[in-house]
Amino acid sequence: MNTKRDDRKRAALEKQIDENLRRVYEQDASQEVPDRFLALLDQLRKQE
């Protein structure tokens, strides 16, 4: 009966882990893009 409890515990944890992973990724991906990258793209375009 310990195993069942452990399984449930683990499933809950894994769900929380994947939620957290998504949150970490989305937090980072929602940051504003620094100007240096837009400037770099501009520069590359002009060099063409």
Added chain:
Amino acid sequence: MTRVGRSTDGQALSGPNPRDELVDHLPALRAFALSLTRESASADDLVQDTIVKAWTNIDKFQPGTNLRAWLFTILRNTFYSARRKTRREVSDSDGIHAARQATRPEHDGRLAMNDFKVAFEQLPDEQREALILVGGSGFSYEEAAQMTGVAVGTVKSRANRGRRKLAELMQMAEGEDLDMTDSATLAVMAVNHPVSR
């Protein structure tokens, strides 16, 4: 030289120029870079290198395929080849991470995001990569396998090992009372039952 999609002006046949779409993927690239480097200055350098490589090799991109996956592949290859060159530096920073591991995350009913990040950063590069590709950015195991140049089973086992390690770290942080309302409480009640009158 005559490849379709190569020319920057008359690209009627090849659809939109993927170079014009690079900008749309910058936030995702930065998030991926951060998960690999764990530090924003190196992450931004990595994104910068990726942009330049993508721009100059755009003719190697196959129109109609997943541009983000292509960019992520360039980024992680750049990351790993730079890391190979600075092995010593890397093992030093691993030492720092090992030291951080000794600091137990705050005891809290739910693991705070910061604690989760600290735990995540302790995972080996390959496990962080697999987890952020599959769990974080929503690529399939198959896509992640292609991007990282390994078998699907390898990505799965990396992700699972990463999840297991995170679960361990999270359980360590939360002690025995992961869910007091439920199994832990029931266990306490079961123990106490014969004694109660």
